[in-house]
Amino acid sequence: MDYFGQLLANGLVLGAIYALTAVAFTLVYGVVRLVNFAFGELFMLGAFLTASLMLPEVRLIGVxxxxxxxxxxxxxxxxxxLTALLGVLVDRIAYRPLRNAPRLAPLITSIAVSVVLQSLAQTIWGAEELRFPEFHLATLPPVVLFDSIYLSVMDLVVMATALAAMLGLSAFIARSSLGRAMRASAEDQMAATLVGIPVNRVVAAAFAIGSGFAALAGLLYAQTYGFAHSGMGFLPGLKALTAAVLGGIGSIPGAALGGLILGLVEALGAGYLPNGTAWKDAISFVLLVGLLYLRPQGLLGKPELNSAGRGSLLGGASDFGAVWLRAAFATFDGWLARAAAGGPRAALALLAFALLLGALVPSDYWLRILTMVVVYGMLASGLNVIVGFAGLLDLGFVAFWAVGSYLTSILFVLLLKDQFGVAPADIWWLLYLNLPLAGLVAAGFAVILGTPTLRLRGDYLAIMTLGFGEIVRVxxxxxxxxxxxxxxxxxxxAPNLFGIALGSPRAQFFFALALAVLVVFAIARLVxxxxxxxxxxxxEDEEAAEAMGVPTARYKLYAYAASGFVGGFVGVFYAHSQQYISPLNFSLFENILLLMLVVLGGLGTFVGPFVGALIWIVFLQLALDLPFVQAYPETRFALLGVVLVVLMVFRPQGLAASARVALTMSGARSKEAA
Structure with missing residues (x-):
């Protein structure tokens, strides 16, 4: 009983921190329907700023x-x-221009802002941990409850602060004029505008309060664990988002309840399950997936929030930007549309150019870079099937990639080589069997994971698939x-063909290019x-598709299967080209990166994923020639994040959107499907 009580107390402390950050997510989501991934970095900045202000001296940018x-x-x-002010500034620059943008643009922008803030924090404070100064209350002896449960004074301060902050916010939302304006804006922004509510100011206030709550949670977390670090906000941010969804995102009491439940489940799971500390992250995401399956809106959420909204996931051009910028994009669109109209001839011309490039590039270094462009282009093409063509926001695609990579690695290394002593060179042909086999296994896995998501829409779907991806990683x-x-x-x-090793960078580039041709051809035929x-x-409109007689559940599973097949197929080549894999290769950041590549190039296009991969990977290499980036390499991610934010504001449909294939449903075929 004493052990249980101590775990319960530890869970309440952790749950209080999760609840504070979950309130930040749910407050902003309730007003503008935005899952702001940047709250994890605001959590981190709250810790860094507090520690810096408490110390007599801090090294900033090495000085x-x-x-x-x-x-x-x-x-x-x-x-x-300061963090609240930063939250308002980010809203003004990055989010406000996207109030009426297609649904995916604000989400991608929040991810880009997250990348920018984390990169800048690492540049300013460095990659090492910053010791959090000890507060004098932390030196006091612990409080003993029931003669067996020990709580430090700072643990009590954390819980009391979290409770006071959430009660104060609830009273503010319920009784103040600004709180009533927030509730009105959350219900209907257009109606709120018509009755004279300054919606933009209300949204800015929501961002300020939410950012302040994230900073408060971050500094309490850093004080509890004794350090601040540039990557410290990522996992607590995911946990807080999980807590917000558990309670019902958009509900402040739900966020508080979700945070407490998550903290308690983690603490009890870590304490009682075998090797529970290692599995506690998986416990959190299993809880998330299970609850979303049984009650998609969360414990206290509204059922109507489980909606994808009408209209395309990522639509047409933006009205922002100078006339010359729009004219430049119009010229580029015209050229791209003419190239796309060439059909097979344009595709063959691109392939011939890629072959010529692979033959003429003299540098092994750049050949490796180009190979990674092709690999990430193929992976992004697989994600594009489900996001760009089917319109399902998937943040768990990385799991299918991991299935393919691990399947071939386990067979070649851990099983045949280590257990049976078979030399890999003697079974070179197994690689070519593993390519379709891993694709089929990953496709089956995708259908299994996709089935529980059929009841979910929009952001809830994205969050559930995120949970699946994280479970696979753990x-x-x-x-x-x-x-x-x-x-x-x-x-x-390394890949081998009839006893000929394909380990050179040039050979691997051509191998990757051959696989890319197969992947794009198969996707094009299917689409x-x-x-x-x-x-x-x-x-474009799921409700209209159902009204036309399209069995949407079946075709969603087809999309999951096709996307999973590509992920597993490419994962095999990835493992053999890298010759080493680990769980770090398949993190949520990689999934987010692939999504960014798809959006950067253009959703629903065949060439867009490769355009996005080329820009991302080549930019990261070329940026190393800049003197400031050479001194602070992490700033290249910040620069690319800024580029992505600018693109979402001025060109949310992606660079190659004019190459998007126009497809329509045939009435006769629709009747067949029915």
Whole structure:
């Protein structure tokens, strides 16, 4: 009983921190329907700013800077105010221009802002942990409850602060004029505008309060664990989002309840399950997936929030930008449309150019870079099937990629080589069997994971698939006997053909190019079939597609299967080209990166994923020639994040959107499907 009580107390402390950040997510979501991934970085900035203001001196960008050395309450107040101001600034620059944009543009922008903030924090404070100064209350002896449960004074301060903050916010929303304006804006922004409510100011206030709550949670977390780090906001941010969804995103009491439940489940799971500490992250996401399946809107959420909204996931051109910028895009669109009209001839011309490039590039370094462009282009093409053509926002695609990579690695290395002593060179042909086999296994896995998501729409669908992806990553880390855990699998043989090693960068580039031709050809044939037309109908308006007689559940599963097949297929080549894989290769960041590549190039196009991959990977390499980037390499991610934000504001449909295939449903074929 004493052990249970101590775990319960620990869970309440952790749950209080999750609840504060969950309130930040749910407050902004309730007003503008935006899952702001940047709250994880605002969480981190709250910790860094508080620690910096408390210390007498801090190294910023490598230079020792004198600091005021405030006490914790004063430093915390300053950090919360600065973070709230930053939240308003981000809303004004990045989010406000996208109020009426297609649904995916604000989400991608929040991811880009997250990348920018994390990269800048690493540039300013460095990659090492910053020790959080000890507050004098932390030196007091712990409080003992029931003669067996120990809580530090700061643990009590954390819980009391979280409780006071959430009660204060609830009273503010319920009784103040600004709180009533927030509720009105959350119900109907157009109606709120018509009755004289300044909606933009209300949204800015929501961002300020939400950012302040994220900063408060971050500084309490850093004080509890004793450090601040540029990557510290990522996982707590995901947990807070999970808590918000558990409680019902958009409901402040639900966010508080979800945070407490999540904290308690993690603490009890870590304490009672075998190797529970290692599996506690998976426990959180299993809880998320289970609850979303049983009650999609969460414990206290509104059922109507489980909606994708009408209209395309990523629509037409933006009205923002100077006349010359719009004219330049119009010229580019005209050229691209003419090239796309060439059909097979244009595709063959692109292939000939790629072959010529692979033959003439003299540098092995750049050949490796181009190979990664092709690999990421193929992976993004697989994600494009489900996001760009079917309109289903999937944040778990990385799981299918992991299935293919691990399947071939386990067979070649852990099973045949290590267990049976078979030399990889003697079974070179197994690679070519593994390509379709891994695709089929990943496709089956995708259908299994996709089936529970059929009841979900929009952001809830994205969050559930995110949970699946994270579960697969945690399993890969902790199932040591199967995956070799965090150490990964080494010694994966390079591709081989009839005893001829294809290990040179040039050979691997041509191998990747041949696979890319197969992938794009298969996707193009599928998309131009009735199946692809059904996907596009679902993407544009699912309710209308159902009214036309399209069995949407079946075609969604087809999209999952096709996307999973591509992920598993490409994962095999990825493992053999890298010759080493680990769970770090298949993180949520990689999934987000692939989504960014699809959006950057253009959703629903065949060439867009490769355009996005080319811009992303080549930019990261060329940016290293800039003197400032050479001194601070992480700033290249910040620069690319800024480019992506600008693109979402001025060109949300993507660079190659004019190459999007126009597909329509045939009335006769629709009747057949019915």
């Amino acid at each position: 020792a800077v004198p600091m005021p050395g405030f006490s914790l309450p004063v430093a915390a107040a300053g950090a919360i105010a 399993v890969a880390i902790n199932w040591m006997d199967l995956t070799n855990g965090p150490m990964g699998i080494r010694g994966i043989p 131009r079939s009735y199946v692809g037309r059904a996907w596009v109908a679902i993407r």
